[in-house]
Amino acid sequence: MTRKTDLRVIKTREGIRRAFLELIREKGYDAITIQDIAERSMTNRNTFYLHYTDKKDLLETVTDEVLDALTGKLTVVIAQKSDQFLMSQAIIRIVFEHVLEHSVFCKAMLGKHEVPRFHDKMKQIIHHIFHQVLNQNHSQLQDSKGIPNDFLENCLSSLYIGTIVWWVEHDFHYSAEQMTAIMSEVITKGPIQAAGFIRSERV
Template structure:
């Protein structure tokens, strides 16, 4: 094993220990009461090591979500080059996302649950909105909308709505003890995100022509 591989392995191991320590402490005393010292002590590392990897406890939990989203978006963006595949291939991206949630279910359950922090849900929504707006911008450059966009509607409104649906879906899934698979959740979320509430319920919905709301 090369020196770089050994270093990468140590970094990943440290991240794993810190994340596990964070989850245990959240379940024991709640996110707001936790200090960096608590996390470092539980993970059996010193504070200096913690700060080499993360700025603070907020940075630790945010990075878990953001790094995964960044990875998935990098895989998603090339799909936008093909108009037909933009919706057809997206479910696989969402499958991977819900697999990530399942893999880190203790963290998300702790952070989004009653002992968690409203800050984390807000951070997830804000970052999701940021990524979706960037993706939306690139998509428009490659695929022209099939009908006019309401000029009055703020561009951030649809992605804000979608971010709330995503967080709500994750919370519901975790509270239901993950009785459904990541594939099922990805499929249902994708149907709602791309085709809307009535389509998810099984109704045939024809997208109406946009008319500006005055």
């Protein structure tokens, strides 16, 4: 009996969340009402309030689950990888794979009717990850020509968010593997050299 109840609760929550994300894509977060969510999920207002306090609570719950999972994955990589290059590659790959895994969610959060708060939260996570990476490898970065770490952290996190938004807008036309290769090329060479304006010094 308990298992049936649990499965019913899980199914109800999934229906509410799916309806919520669909509505964000259609009309934007601010325009959504609890009644809209209840009707789309084929439940009722009372059922909604059994699971969530309000739509802000629903947004924060769904967002925290997705971003906490991403943070956990990236934290493991930082702890396990000692080689800076391999660590950077792993971070790039995991971010794209995670976004693709939660593509429906990311389309709602970063699509036409994007939710700015999510945009900011995700940027903060990526910014914090690069802060850890750069500080962890501080001794190897003494010859960075005087470029402040916080400037690099901001540039890299902004580049990531902009790229992810572009990927979402293009309906994930490229695979996570392709995006990892593209991002790696741009980060390693820089936009100018990656675009072919400056030739590589390699012989």
